[in-house]
Amino acid sequence: MIKLYGYELSGNSYKAKLMLSVLGLDYEWVKVDLMAGAHKQPDFLALNPFGQVPLLVDGDIVLADAQAILVYLARQYGGESWLPLEAEAMSRVVRWLSTTAGEVRQGPESVRLYHLFKATSINLERSLQKSEFILTQLNNHLANQEWLELGRPTIADIAVFPYIALAGDGKIDLNPYPNVLTWINRVKNLPGFVGMSGIETPIAA
Template sequence: MIRLYGHELSGNSYKARLLLSLLELDYEWMKVDLLAGAHKKPEFLALNPFGQVPVLVDEDTAIADAQAILVYLARQYGGEEWLPIAAEPLSRVVRWLSITAGEIRQGPESARLYHLFKATNINLERAIQRSEFILTQINNHLADREWLECGRSTIADIATFPYIALAPDGEISLDSYPNILAWIERIKQLPSFTGMPGIETAAAVG
């Protein structure tokens, strides 16, 4: 039995929920009340000493960190569909996992933390600058392709999608990035897609 520990407003928790849904895997959702400090309690720290969500527990295996969970689920249950095995395409997918934890975290994710959760330790001006930089890069990258890599949806798309789609929560407009807006809609049309607060499920096509 798979258990996923997370919070419904966490974009990182959502990444794991989304891939679980796309893989059509059954799992038990274990809400961690971040506002009540549940992520700092001994029982949760036993799963992840960093005190962060999400954490995925698959039988006796516990995996912390959203990107690590995506890699685990893709390789364990998705074959090569979501995570290529060959070195060169694999390296390109992994690069986007790094961008997710770097530029996207410093940009749209930080702006969302500032506005939605009143995080006072965020440099908003820097977050806006980083957002404009990475959104421009991704919009340009998507100018001649439908997916980030491999000509199909991979965990590169799943890792980067939530905090880009949630950018308006951080008062970062996506109106100037038409290729990103089209990509967001493509992801929403994937079979078994599920949303979260701020990311609604797309209307059925046809």
């Protein structure tokens, strides 16, 4: 069985959990208590020398990094739907994986870390500026389309979603970005969607 090592308040752990769920895959959740430093203990470092979550173990395959895990799960279990192999289509999806590790991390993810985990080493003003930039870009991008790329949900949406949806943890108001809010609700209504602390699962009608 697949094992997912993660921490329940980690947005990156959550995106791997969300992908497993929308694909309908059974897996074992293994909690790594970041607050207790479990990710820096020898047994975990033996699996991931970077000392980070999430970590996926699927048989003999051991994979670190949330974006890499999304790629693996999409190609191994999701087929063409979640990550196509055609050159342009794949490039459009991968572009958002880079955005997740860049602008989203430098913006909403950092602001959340500052407020929720008291990460005072973060430059809050700069992170708020980065947040405004990426949220404006997303809002404009989603003005005339339902999903980030290809007219359907892909791992681009799963990658970008968590820290945008968790913006409230960083005291960021999403009301000025109505297209982003609509997209968040659209993701929440994907079959198999699961939430986390700060992201509610929609109540079934």
